[in-house]
Amino acid sequence: MINAVLVFNNAGQPRLTKFYTQLETSVQQRLISEIFTLVANRPNSACNFLPLPPLLASSSKSSTPTTPHNDMPSLVTYRHYATLYFIVISTSTESPLALLDFIQVFVQALDGLFENVCELDLIFNFETLHATLGEMIVGGVVIETQLEKVVEGVKAQGKVAKRPVNEGKGGLSLAGFGRGDGVWAGR
Amino acid sequence: MFLSRDRSCPLALHSTVHEPANMFEKSLYDLIRGLRNHKGSEKEYITESIKECRKEIRSNDMDLKATALMKLTYLEMFGHDMSWASFNVLEVMSSPKYRHKRTAYLAAVQSFRRDTEVLMLAENQLKKDITSPTPTVISLPLGAIPHVINPSMANSVLSDLLPRLTHSHPAIRKKTVVTLYRLALVYPETLRPAWPKIKERLQDENEDPTVTAAIVNVVCELGWRRPQDFLPLAPRLFDLLVTGGNNWMAIKLIKLFATLTPLEPRLIKKLLPPLTKIIRETSAMSLLYECISGIIQGGILDAVEGTPEGEEVARLCVGKLRGMMVIEGDANLKYVALLAFEKIVRSHRNLVSKQQDVILECIDDPDISIRMRALDLVVGMVNSDNLTAIVGRLMRQLRNAPIVSATDDLSNDRGRMTGVVPYAESDDSDAEESLRPHEQKSDLPPPLPEDYRVSVIRRILEMCSRDTYANITDFEWYIDVLVQLVRVSPATKSSAAPDDGDDVDQPDDVGRAIGQELRNVAVRVKSVRSETIEAAQSLVLVDRRDQMFPASGNGGLGVLEYAGWLVGEYAVYLTRPEPVMTSLLHTSSAQLSSKTLAVYLQAVPKVFASMSGNDQVSWTPERKTLMTLLMARIVHFLEPLSTHPNLEVQERAVEYLELMRLAAEAASGTAAGEPHGDFADPPLLLTQAIPALFSGAELNPVARGAQRKVPVPEDLDLDTPINPNLHNLLSQADFDAYQSDEDDVYAAYTEPIASSSSHADAPSTTTASARLDAPPPKDKEPSSSYQNATEEEYLDADILARRKADRKERYRDDPFYIDAEARAGSAAVTPLARIVRENNVELDIDAIPVMDLDLEKGSGDHNDQPPVRARSARSPRRKARRVEIVGDETLGASDADADSSAAAGRADIVPPPQMGRGKKSLLEVDSSGLSALALDDEDAAGSRALSHIHAQQRQTEDALVQRALQEVERLRLEMQRASERLEARGEERVVRRKGGKRGARRVVVGMGDAREGVGAEGEGEAMVGMKKKKKKKIKKDGDGDGEGGERGEGEVEVTVKKKKKKKRRSVVMGEAEAE
Structure with a gap:
């Protein structure tokens, strides 16, 4: 299952935090900053999977392959779009490549809702950001991966606002994202 | 849907639509704008805003409350506590307006913690909203329940949730399924009433495909816990796999089947055709990958082994995985292929070993994630044939990459130093351009992160010491590796507190781990003991410290604790006891950690005993002077330590100080014989008493837990005080302490500094050969070769030089070994060379006899390769040389400790894996409760x-x-x-x-x-x-x-x-x- 979904920008400022377990606020912040430290130093050619941050690694080191440890978060997947990092922390029951596609759908859905989405849209409408995620994951289990259905579900909750005028431009440049797109057509 | 236009108006525009009654009221939009306008003083602004929110949230205006809640939720994202508002969350939750509800539910999800007390009060509201006629309202509790649920609440809302499984809206149905799953995690009884209904949904072919997909996701999560319960569903799941067009669902199904096939082998025959079909036809790489991984993990490969189709499948899978490894420009595929290999390496080691070439390449991948995976993988696939190659590669990496300096590390760690300050700055459009360009500063490889470095060193030690050194064929090589590892050790973080007292061992101190290995080898492998002591000696020598240890930081110093013990315990093996003694007594020794210092103190008399204890040599004036001088130096070293803050150090110093003073007295009291006259007896204290303290039975490795099996002697009395007069003694000692303090001060001023000359001597003890040792070449370019690393690439020059000399010595009489220099013509002794030389005059090719062919066969590799490379080719033959490795001693049968004694060989290095679920990981959702609950009563x-x-x-x-x-x-x-x-x-x-x-x-x-x-x-x-x-x-x-x-x-x-x-x-x- 999925343990957490995080979005933060190039400076490490959170734009969305969603933990599917109850966690102390300070621990949440530490985890975010640990993951940011890991992700910020990666070159663009590197793969989209992070080693476990120290907070998570310390407790999972002791696991042996024989004992079932599927409950343990073991995979940190990320994608980088323009100014934003999208992070998914999950257990080994999720497929790593499929999670990359999942993030892609998430961003595409946001793009569909905001029309050429950019970081500002997400700052000012973080409730919509949560709603979109809520249409895709409930309680750490993925419930929807089809773009249209996600967008439809969010729109059913009410009109999605555009960002206030005069607040900047430039989107997440969907056209340019997804280094692996040429290699596999996901979903 | 149910909302009118104006209601759904987003909060961001709220203030522009309604003019707020209060001039100071802020919307979320205002808050964010305000944050951006207060750059530099965000903290004050936020404190102010939270204060306002506190006021607003208490008002009776629901709109105002909701807005305040929204702002608090936003600030919570940056770590600002809002737990105090939990009751207000409930208030807003009960608002009839959807917009308010949505805000409140989001706030609840984001801010409620395990100890939030108002949760019980929320129950009614949840139940009410679950039964709402409006789908969007139902969705709110469905999404929130997984975050806040506890067992009692689960029991209460269950009855309201169940009817939602048949709601007319598919979106509600699928969310309910998942919510019920999370309910079951905290309250397994949920599944009794819920599972039959969920199953009914799954079997229903007219069900909305998205609902089916959600159910499959849940079944997959449940599946690995209780696979046997899902076997009856296999036909339906199989249909879904074959017909369903949803890749995400197919992936989940394959993962589920991989857990089912071990229970039902007949499934394999059914699954194989569709899976191979998918592998061949799908355009989705994720699906392809999961198919392969499913085939391997589900044991399908084993099941069809030997059949023609089995061969084909194996070839197909491994071929595709290999393809992922070598494909250009997609690091993700490389990563997941390693992941797949890692899963099968324990069961299919040979399959993985065949891909050794591409896997080993990944060890040097610039991407740290891939390296880590490869590292995990090679630890699993190591055997005696590839050990040297793998370790060589890792060592090369460690040696060639610079050690990260502490300042680098800190500057990277922005988050921990400053904390995240919330402001939204990103409207400067060049924020997009400012993506880190990641310029390579130089040709040097990027510095390795410290924890990676530590992890590599630990893995090397783990691989080598596995099963009590089963994989090592050449212990001299291993000792050299250990010595080299010391030089590449990262600095330890705990250096600030050297007086660590009794804390066990710092996880980041690899120096100690290396030291333990040295000690283990010295104790267990007698045949290389002298070489090990030689290595320990070189580590201890102060004048070689710069050369043996990392240039910067205090990395690897932990090894001295063990090296110090080795030179003391096996002092007879020392080739240069005097310099060792000088190093032990060096002023810098007192600066070492107290643990190491205590070990040094114990080593000093041991080395002294070996130097002074010979009773065959006459007590000449020369010897007398030497010994007196030596003892004076020891006394001089020990004296200041007798007031050391660490008790262990202090006690040992005091004890040996007295012993040395006694010995010095005895030495000066014994008259020396004539230099060339009769044999004069040396003092018995030196030849008999002191050596007797340290000789006796030889030390052997003892299994962990063996100590516990030693029976307590019946007559052991632990209650009677040893000295009834203890109290008086202690008070007397207090009194003495004052006196001795004065003594110390007095002595410090009056006693001649006997050993000052010894410090001046220290440099002169450097041997010529040591001075000739060149410093490691700095500009050695990292080899781009994908062959196995040669020793030049990972061992430093001085170590290599010694190896070479050793090897020359060893193979002097080996006809198969052709020395590089010998070949140059000086002193050829090989039969072939002799023949060639004998026939030198007319160089008759025919005179080269048939044995030449044999020679070529036997040493084919060696003729065209430099001798250092010979090692790897030699290894099969080297196995013939039996090395005796002493196992652990234990008492009686190793009954309960069977596993621990099996692991005892390396128990010191690697902590034994925690069995079961010791500590719960952060973020982990525990599903173990499910395993006790059977799902299908009727099946x-x-x-x-x-x-x-x-x-x-x-x-x-x-x-x-x-x-x-x-x-x-x-x-x-x-x-x-x-x-x-x-x-x-x-x-x-x-x-x-x-x-x-x-x-x-x-x-x-x-x-x-x-x-x-x-x-x-x-x-x-x-x-x-x-x-x-x-x-x-x-x-x-x-x-x-x-x-x-x-x-x-x-x-x-x-x-x-x-x-x-x-x-x-x-x-x-x-x-x-x-x-």
Whole structure:
């Protein structure tokens, strides 16, 4: 299952935090900053999977392959779009490549809702950001991966606002994202 | 849908639509704008804003409340606590407006924690919203429940959730399925009523495909816990796999089948065709990958092994995985392929070993994630043939990459230093351009992160020491590797506190781990003991410190603790005892960590004993002078340490100080013989007494836990004081302490500094050969070769030089070994060379006899390769040389410690893996509760397990009833006492009421426990109605006893609910204990 979904920008400022377990606020912040430290130093050619941050690694080191440890978060997947990092922390029951596609759908859905989405849209409408995620994951289990259905579900909750005028431009440049797109057509 | 336009107006625009009544009221939009306008003073601005929110949230205007909540939720994202607002969250939740509800539910999800107390009050609201006629409203609790659920609440909302499984809206159905799953995680009983309904949804072919997909996701999560329960579903799941067009669902199905096939081998034949079809046809790489991974993990490869189609499948899978590894430009595929290999390396080691070439390449991948995976993988696939190659590669990496300096590390760690300051700055459009360009500063490889470095070193040690060095064929090589590892050790972080007292071992101190290995080899492998001591000696020598240890930082110094012990314990092996002694007594030694210093103190007399203890040599004036001088130096070193803050150091220093003073007296008191005259006896204290302290039975490795098996002698008396006069002695010692302090001061000023000359000597003890040792070449370019690393690439020059000399010595008489220099023509001794030289005159090719062919065959590799490379080719032959490795000694049969003694060989290095679930990981959602619950009552497959579980449950329940009854009795007594006390002080009415209430509630809880146990054991569901009635009665009794007053109907309601909750929780707890 999925343990957490995080979005933060190039400076490490959170734009969305969603933990599917109850966690102390300070621990949440530490985890975010640990993951940011890991992700910020990666070159663009590197793969989209992070080693476990120290907070998570310390407790999972002791696991042996024989004992079932599927409950343990073991995979940190990320994608980088323009100014934003999208992070998914999950257990080994999720497929790593499929999670990359999942993030892609998430961003595409946001793009569909905001029309050429950019970081500002997400700052000012973080409730919509949560709603979109809520249409895709409930309680750490993925419930929807089809773009249209996600967008439809969010729109059913009410009109999605555009960002206030005069607040900047430039989107997440969907056209340019997804280094692996040429290699596999996901979903 | 149900919303009118203006209602759905987003909050961001809120203030522009309605002019707020209060001029100072801020919308979320204002807050964010404000943050951006207060760059540099965000903290003050946020504090101010939270203050405003506190005010706004108390107002009666629901809009205002909701806005404040929204702002708080936004700030919570940056770590600003909003737990104080949890009650207000509930208030807004109860608003009739959807927009308010949505805000409140989001706030609840983001801010409620395990200890949030208002949760019980939320229950009613949740139930109400679940049964709402509006789908969007239903979605809110469905999304929130997984975040806030606890067992008692689960029990309560379950009955409202179940009907939602048949809601007309597919979106509601799929969310309900998932919510029920999360309910089951905290309250496994959920599945009893829920699973049949979920299964019905799954079997229904007319069900909306998205709902089916969601159910498959849940089944997959449940599946690995209890695969046997899902076998009956296999036909339906198979249909979905074959017909369903949803890749995400197909991936989940394949993962599920991989857990089912071991239980039902017939599935394999069914699965193979569709899986190979997918592999060949799909365009989705993720699906392709999961197919392969499923085939391998599900044991399908093993099952079809030997058949022609099996061969084909194996070739297909491994071929594709290999393709992923070598494909250009997609690091992700490389990563997941390594992941797949890692999963099978233990079961299919040969399959993985065939891909060794591409896997080893990944060890040097620039991407740290890939390196880590590859590192994990190679540890699993190491054997005696590839050990040297793998370790060589890792060593090369460690050696060539610079060690990160502390300042680098800190600057990277922005988050921890400053914390995240919330401001939204990103409207400067060049923020997009400013993506880190990641310029390579130089040709040097990027510095390795410290934890990676530590992890590599530990892995190397782990690989080499596995199964008590089963994989090592050449221990001299291993010793060289260890010495080299010291040089590449990263600095330890705990250097600030060297007086660590008794804390076990710092995880980041690899120096100690390396030291332990050195010690292990020295003790276990007698045949290389002298070489090991040689290595320890070189580590201890102060004048070689710069060369043997990392240039910067204090990395690897932990090894000295063990090297110090080795030079002391095996002092007879020392080739240069005098310099070793000088190093031990060096002033810098006193700066070492107290642990190491204590070891040094023990080593000093040992080395001294070996230097002075010879009774065959006459006590000449020369010897006498030497010994006196040596002892004076030791005394000089020990004296300041006798007041060392560390007790261990202090004690040893005091003991040996006295011993040395005695010895010095004895030495000066014994008259020396004539230089060339008769044999003069050296003092017995030096030749007999001191050596006798340290000689005796040889040390052997002892298994962990063996000590515990030593029986306690019957006559051992631990109670009688050894000295009844202890108290007086101590006070006397206090008195003495003053005196000795003065002594020290006096001595410091008056005694001649006998050993000052020895420090001046120190440089002169450097041997010529040591001075000739060139520093490691700095500009050595990292080899781009994908061949195995040659020793030049990972061992430093001085180590190599020694190896070469050793090798030359060893192979002088080996006809198969052709020395590089010998070949140059100087001193050829090989038969071939001799023949060639003998026939030198006319170089008759025919004269080269047939044996030449044999030679070529035997040493083919060596002729065209430099001798250093010969190692790898030599290894099969080297195995013939038996190296005896001493195993652990233990007492009696290794019964309970079977596993620990098996691992004992490396127990010092790698902590034994924690069995079971010791510590729960952060973020982890524990699903172990599910494993005790069978899902399918009517299915044959499930019933076997079920009966077993029933029996277990019954036992548990019996125990539970017992415990509950005891508890009831205890509480009854307690309450009785309480009421007596209350009667005593009749005037404090408020207090009395409170006490009474609590007492009453507690009693009800206890009774509820008892009844639940009985009910579950007996008639089950039929009991429920009766139970409730009984409970009500009891509760009334309780009220009567405790309070004796009248109470409104509403309060009765609350009590009933509380009681129910408590009861459920205790039942669940009981189950957990039974597992």
